[in-house]
Amino acid sequence: MSSVTNATPSGGSNDVSLEEPKKMTREDWRKKKELEEQRKLGNAPAEVDEEGKDINPHIPQYISSVPWYIDPSKRPTLKHQRPQPEKQKQYSTSGDWYKRGVQEHAVATRYRKGACENCGALTHKKKDCMERPRKVGAKYTGMNIAPDEHVQPQLMFDYDGKRDRWNGYNPEEHMKIVEEYSKVDLAKRTLKAQKLQEELASGKLEQVERDHNSEDEDEDKYADDIDMPGQNFDSKRRITVRNLRIREDIAKYLRNLDPNSAYYDPKTRAMRENPYANTGKNPDEVGYAGDNFVRYTGDTISMAQTQLFAWEAYDKGSEVHLQADPTKLELLYKSFKVKKEDFKAQQKESILEKYGGQEHLDAPPAELLLAQTEDYVEYSRHGTVIKGQEKAIACSKYEEDVKINNHTISSHWKGMSFCPSPFKCNTEASLLEEQPGEEEHMTKPKTLMEALNAEEARLLHVKEIMQLDERKRPYNSVYETKEPSEEEMEAYRMKRQRPDDPMASFLGQ
Helix, strand or coil: CCCCECCCCCCCCCCCCCECCCCCCHHHHHHHHHHHHHHHHCCCCCCECCCCCECCCCCCHHHHCCCCCCCCCCCCCCHHHCCCHHHCCCCCCCCCCCCCCCCCCCCCCCCCCCCCCCCCCCCCCHHHCCCCCCCCCHHHHCCCCCCCCCCCCCCCCCHHHHCCCCCCCCHHHHHHHHHHHHHHHHHHHHHHHHHHHHHHHHCCCCHHHHHHHHHHHHHHHHCCCCCCCCEEEECCCCEEEECCCCCCCCCHHHCCCCCCCCCCECCCCECCCCCCCCCCCCCCCCCCCCHHHHHHCCCHHHHHHHHHHHHHHHHHCCCCCCCCCHHHHHHHHHHHHHHHHHHHHHHHHHHHHHHCCHHHHCCCCHHHHHCCCCCCCEECCCCCEEECCCCCCCCCCCCCCCCHHHCCCCCCHHHCCCCCCCCCCCCHHHHHHHCCCHHHHHHHHHHHHHHHHHHHHHHHHHHHHHHCCHHHCCCCCHHHCCCCCHHHHHHHHHHCCCCCCCCHHHHCC
């Protein structure tokens, strides 16, 4: 076996010669494989590295073996697979943080080389100086040298250090809060003891009641400050007011499972309409009739009217606002309603004085005067209403029950007096009745001949125009056309050419 000595890699020592691995024989390869199998089965001891640590036999060879140009000993190891110390990032520890409240160091008395030419500080240059530019810099005067600023360290944290919420927290700051609370507690105890002594001396409080009410007073005093989400504790009534639905209440969307009933908005948890609207139940008898009743109960309507009045008054020049000055707006709205009613009453009286008619306004209703009405009502033997209170049906805007010639049954079609059939009649009598009169026979041929002559003139004119160049044809405006008469349409049909007609060539058209 010939061995070849390679050149030393760059950066390595010249006295160490690295040799390529020699080729193994077939017998050595078989023994090596058997040893690896025995190590995997646990029958042979595991291989160790240069530090004496066992190497897992199940690790592949291309991971555990070291390249021949790195380690001359060629011993198996995992050192080259582990993180190298020189390539690891150095993170700041958990105790490192930015310095706060750093005192200024001693001010230099003379200019130092490399310092700011303007103020003399050593931590920045002239272009980064934040002081007012001096007429003569500190570099040349050597006076009023500014102190060096404290440069904060560049901290570099790992994943946990970046998310540590208590990093940089000073526990001594919490002692100030503890001292403040202890002073408040001491003041409360002193005030309570003084109050109890005064009540005991005046005879208003017995010795037994003092011990009994001591805890209740503290609870009532601080109960309003510890409200939990979803509930409110009232110290005056000593009850808990819940803002959310309790488990015993029926959900709004479970009151009526009909999908066509009232709509439930899951985002706002609102159901405006009555879920029992189509069930026949009285809204006053059910426990829940929708959220719309809130919009029409209480002062909701009056509040909306007041807001509308505020907007109108502001447009007229009055400085009023519902939220900014509600008292002023309420007084102004009340005076406005009184003046409006007085004005309407005065206007009504003036009209009655001028034109009269007061006796018609004081007259009793027409039902009492005539003892009858136009409303049709049927009563039973016991006096209950049987018919007459049905809901009024909305009238259609289209014509209904309108017959030809105002006939309802067996209407004469097109006014034919001989036939009472509701359908169109095609008998000889109808044809004779539909024939035109003598005057119409006299006038129709005359107008038809005129229309035929006009149509021939038009076709001749069109033929002449079509023979001209397209650019020399006169302008033909579509706005000059008018609706043709019956004679003109008849003449057009008679003179119209039909190229697709097989008889057109036979007739010479």
